[in-house]
Amino acid sequence: MTAAESSLPSGEPICEEEALARLRQSDDQSLQYYAAWWLGRTRSQHPEAVPLLRQALRQRQPRQEGLGVERNAVARNAARALGKLGQSEAVPDLLDCLDDPDHGLREAATRALGDLGATAAVPALCALLASGPLGAGAPVEGSTRLEEPCEALLEALGQIGEASPAVLSTLELFVNHGRPLVHSAACRALLQLTEEERWGQPLLELLQHPQLQIRRSALMDLGAVGWRPALDPICSTLAENSLKLIALRGLVENSRRDLPGQPDTAAVLAAMDDLL
Amino acid sequence: MICSEPPTALIETLIREVREADSALSLLQTTRRLAAAAHPEAVPCLVEVLGFNNPGAAVAAVDGLIAIGEPAVEPLLANLDEHNYGARAWAVRALATIGDVRGLGLLEEALGQDIGPSVRRAAAKGLGQLKLSALPGDEAEALRQRCFSALEAAADDGEWVVRYGVIVGLEQLVLPLGTSGPWRQRAGQVLERLASATSEDTEVVRLRARVALERLKQP
Numbered sequence: 001m002t003a004a005e006s007s008l009p010s011g012e013p014i015c016e017e018e019a020l021a022r023l024r025q026s027d028d029q030s031l032q033y034y035a036a037w038w039l040g041r042t043r044s045q046h047p048e049a050v051p052l053l054r055q056a057l058r059q060r061q062p063r064q065e066g067l068g069v070e071r072n073a074v075a076r077n078a079a080r081a082l083g084k085l086g087q088s089e090a091v092p093d094l095l096d097c098l099d100d101p102d103h104g105l106r107e108a109a110t111r112a113l114g115d116l117g118a119t120a121a122v123p124a125l126c127a128l129l130a131s132g133p134l135g136a137g138a139p140v141e142g143s144t145r146l147e148e149p150c151e152a153l154l155e156a157l158g159q160i161g162e163a164s165p166a167v168l169s170t171l172e173l174f175v176n177h178g179r180p181l182v183h184s185a186a187c188r189a190l191l192q193l194t195e196e197e198r199w200g201q202p203l204l205e206l207l208q209h210p211q212l213q214i215r216r217s218a219l220m221d222l223g224a225v226g227w228r229p230a231l232d233p234i235c236s237t238l239a240e241n242s243l244k245l246i247a248l249r250g251l252v253e254n255s256r257r258d259l260p261g262q263p264d265t266a267a268v269l270a271a272m273d274d275l276l
Numbered sequence: 277m278i279c280s281e282p283p284t285a286l287i288e289t290l291i292r293e294v295r296e297a298d299s300a301l302s303l304l305q306t307t308r309r310l311a312a313a314a315h316p317e318a319v320p321c322l323v324e325v326l327g328f329n330n331p332g333a334a335v336a337a338v339d340g341l342i343a344i345g346e347p348a349v350e351p352l353l354a355n356l357d358e359h360n361y362g363a364r365a366w367a368v369r370a371l372a373t374i375g376d377v378r379g380l381g382l383l384e385e386a387l388g389q390d391i392g393p394s395v396r397r398a399a400a401k402g403l404g405q406l407k408l409s410a411l412p413g414d415e416a417e418a419l420r421q422r423c424f425s426a427l428e429a430a431a432d433d434g435e436w437v438v439r440y441g442v443i444v445g446l447e448q449l450v451l452p453l454g455t456s457g458p459w460r461q462r463a464g465q466v467l468e469r470l471a472s473a474t475s476e477d478t479e480v481v482r483l484r485a486r487v488a489l490e491r492l493k494q495p
Contacts, residue, residue, distance in 0.1 A: 212300075212331070238304070238332035240362070241369075242394045245437055252480045269484055276369075276401040276441045 014038060016046055023052045032056060032074045040081025050087045053078045057093050060100070072100075076108040083112030091118045098124050107149035114156030122162050125153050132173040137182060150174060151185040158189025158225075168193065180206060180214045188221040200227050207237040219243045223250025228262040231271060241275045248272045287313060291321045300330050307333040311340025316347040323348075323355050326370075327363035334366045341370040349376045356382070361392030368395050372402025380406060380419060384426045393435040400441030403427055404448030423449055424462065431466050436478040443470055443481070447488040460492045467492070 014022075014035075019042075022028075022035035036056055039049045056078035079097060082090040090112070097109035098121075106128075113121040128148050129136050136148035154174055157167055171193075174186035184206050191199035206218035207230075215237050222230040223246055234247050251268045258264040290310040297303040307325050310318050318340060325337040341348040352371050357363040368386050371379040379402065386399035403423040408416040427445050430438060446466060450459040469475045471485035 210301075238335075240331045240394070241365075242437070245397075245440075249436075249478075249480045252483060265483065266487070269480075269487060272440065272480075272484075273401075273444050276397050276437075276444060 016042070016044055019044070020046060020048055020052060023056055026059065029074050033077055036074060036077035036081050040077070040084040043084060050082065050085055050090060053082050053085070054090055054093045057082065057090075057097065060102075060105075072102045072105045076102075076105050079105065079108040079112045083115030086116065088116060088118065091116060091120055094118070095121055095124055098128060103145055103149060107152045110149055110152040110156050114152070114159040117160050119160055119162055122157065122160060122164075122167060125157055125160075126166060126170045129153050129157075129170050129173065133177045133182075137174060137177050146179075146182070150177070150182050154182070154185040154189045155224075158185075158192040161193065163193040175202075180209060180211075181217055184214075184218055184221050188225055191225045191227060195227075197229070200225075200229060203227075204230060204233045207233050212239065215239050216243055219247040223247035224254065226250050226252075226254025226256070228255050228259065228268070231263040231268060235271050235275070244275050245272055248275070283315065284317065287315045287317045291318065294321055294325065300332075303328065303330050304332040304336065307336040307340075311336045311343070314340060314343035316344055319344060319348050319351045320355075323351055323367070326366040327357050327360050329362060334362075338366050338370045338373075342373045345374055346376060349374060349378055353378065353382055361390065361395050364390065365392055365394035365398050368398040368402060372398055372405055375402075375405045375407045377406050377408065377411065377419060380422060384422065387426050387430050387438075393433075393438055396430065396433060396435070396438040397441035400427060400430055400438060400445040401448075402445070404445035409452070420449065420459070424459070428466050431470060436481050439470060439476070439478070439481050440484055443467060443484050443488050447491060451491060455495055464489060464492055 016039075019035040019038045022031040023039070026032065036053060039046075039053065057075050060072055060075060075097070079094060082094060094109045094113050094116075097105050100106055100109075110125065113125070129150065131147075136146065136153075137150050138147050139145070140147060154171060157171060168190065171186050171189050174182055175190070177183050177186065184203055187199045187202045190196070191203070200222075203218050203222050207215055209215050209218070216239055219234060219237065219239055220243070222234060228251055231248070231251060234244055234251070237244070248268055248271055251263075252265055287310075290306070290313060293306040294303065294310050297306045303325070307322070311322060322337040322340045322344075325333050328334070341352065348370065352367050356367055364386070368383065371382065383399045383402045383406075386395050387403065390396050390399070403426055406419065406423065408419055411419070423445075427442050427449065430442050433439055433442070446463045450463040453459045467485045467489050471482050471489060473482060476482050476485070
């Protein structure tokens, strides 16, 4: 997360008209940047919000020196906001970003396509991953990144929910990736699409990982899937109660039904009461 | 020959081991040992551990403080870390579980004003857990009113987890009172709002509110 992004939520409150006006101008990118974030955050329903965000997404901008605003910062925020606003008309613009040279923009667009549940994006997302752990999943020299934003791509495929053989075999390529977060993203997506226990077990193991960051990530993954057998391991992992509560909310809301042999909704609620 | 160390010397050793812990794991293990002793002299050290950003050790420290109970209340009230909401959340959680009525003012303030949602949610639950029944009837009723007002005011908190905490707090506050008297009905009005999709957008909050409403209907 860049400095500009982490400071965002403390920005001054503005009204919707002001946000739209800031996005419409293009002289000051930092105003556009904030406006794009604001419209996503507030889930703006204004008819101009999506068209203006699509326009902002199509503008590729250089880094603005002196303001701490990154290259394509406005476009990235516009992509994130479009994901939150839930309007499928943004899908073609987001698809256009998937071959952009900017890794961060590809990642933001991927996550937005996942948020929108865009089945039209599945072939393109699979194509980005097709070269496997040694291609898409290879580390970029001199950077902490991989060639492609693999975590985002894997998670989006799980979120979109198309369990075709092509999707499953693409996801399985990454199950043994050396980075725990990529490994867990692949397992998470496979668990979402197949509900098979063999993909849940690795996530439970990550709840025992020595690094807190990895345990947190496994909590979020299990919550996103809503996999009920994870109830006790979630409660007993060493992590903040806040994150456990978010994960358990996921177990309640993202689980399709109460299944025999798995904790029911009442059991999850009781565990949440204990964590408050 | 059985030679038992004086307890204080043992506690001092356990405290020194916590202070000298040089990794997250050893902090967790030494805190667990100190907490298990449940000795009042461990309180300052356990309170300190709440601020170390080590969730496992903090859980152990909270358990220890709860086991120590009453002697932990004043030190917890006096050492609330205004700069660290993680530490405040653990401290409020300990106070909430101990249930000592001296914590009421702090719980009210935490629920109404703290910037940390984790602090507010712990305070909400705590307002349902104060040991009011040990007090004379009219005194208990006055404190109950304060708990209820604080919870009612927090029912439209912007964070879902705080509203969830309000439900649990209300349920625990009024459930022991039985169906006679006004409290269950008053709590029910707040819970109805939190159970309704027109006023509450978080599914898990609505589900929990419905569970509480069901329980309030039972004798």
